[in-house]
Amino acid sequence: MGKEKTNAMRVLDQNMIPYHVITYDSEDGKIDGISVAQKIGKDPQLVYKTLVTQGKSGNIYVFVIPVESELDLKKAAQITGEKNVALVPMKEIQKLTGYIRGGCSPIGMIKHYPTFIDASACQFEHIIVSGGKIGVLIELRVKDLQSVTEATFHEMVK
Secondary structure, three states: OOOOOOHHHHHHHHOOOOOEEEEOOOOOOOOOHHHHHHHHOOOHHHEEEEEEEEEOOOOEEEEEEEOOOOEOHHHHHHHHOOOOEEEOOHHHHHHHHOOOOOOOOOOOOOOOOOEEEEHHHHHOOEEEEEEEEOOEEEEEEHHHHHHHHOOEEEOOEO
């Protein structure tokens, strides 16, 4: 696999935020967060997935939650002030974010969307998120992720 930078890495570099790139083999098609955590030998509690949602208003919201968890859509709606929110259909992810499913990073999307990180991240100094393409992850400080995405912390998983 090449060493080309993803948009997420370019944003981190521009902001002089230190990060560690972790790569994994995706040839077997197992790109779900729990499988990925196993492949890289990390505790799944440290690996977070990026979910893109749309509110009833049409606004887009980004949620960063542990890979073993499920987003509580009722809590997500309360956090965003929406009547309800739903996950964006897979086929629309790339158009909205510039990333594909399995490689959607909360950092460096083509547009800045309100971003929310699950409060569980606050117990760790570093967490791991998608690096912007399948097979690439980024480990960085939670406070740096929060800063670069302008995210707020909330309890939002079931």
